[in-house]
Amino acid sequence: EAGVVQSPRYKIIEKKQPVAFWCNPISGHNTLYWYLQNLGQGPELLIRYENEEAVDDSQLPKDRFSAERLKGVDSTLKIQPAELGDSAVYLCASSLGTDGGEQFFGPGTRLTVL
């Protein structure tokens, strides 16, 4: 069974440019998560979807970040415009249930903003 797929794996952009990350969760997993992981830190939740509905986006900086999961499968996370402080690893995870625990993570996208 394929795991959570993310692309690109690495992205380098200049500040003020837009950037988008893509995630394909494990087949059949209804819940999808986007996390931000700064160096030396644990992942921090940005947004959680149950099917196509964003059920928790309280930590998403909505002035520059947006996300969508239109058909309840793949998801895209966008930053526009990117700032230097956005340099981090963006992790996508999915789970079968909604209790939030047993999540399966993708390899992440490492974003560097110059």
Place this chain on the structure above:
Amino acid sequence: GEDVEQSLFLSVREGDSSVINCTYTDSSSTYLYWYKQEPGAGLQLLTYIFSNMDMKQDQRLTVLLNKKDKHLSLRIADTQTGDSAIYFCAEVSGNTPLVFGKGTRLSVIA
């Protein structure tokens, strides 16, 4: 609010046991998890324990939970070089998001 604390570094010799500790603050946590992250990879679920248990064993892994002290530990028996990674403790309560600690970097010396 929730907070999960871990020591940042642990170094052990190959073949020894490793014990990684974690404390949490949310007394209503229902599940507690240990995740492993290897360089350049996402997090991999290692094991978890339900809050009404005090111990769980899974091959080389033993999880101990002291709910009174809000203390969780992960013991890895016969630690191997392949166990070198960052280990994250995480808790979940009800419908709240998973809360991760900062991770403990385990280095195994051959």
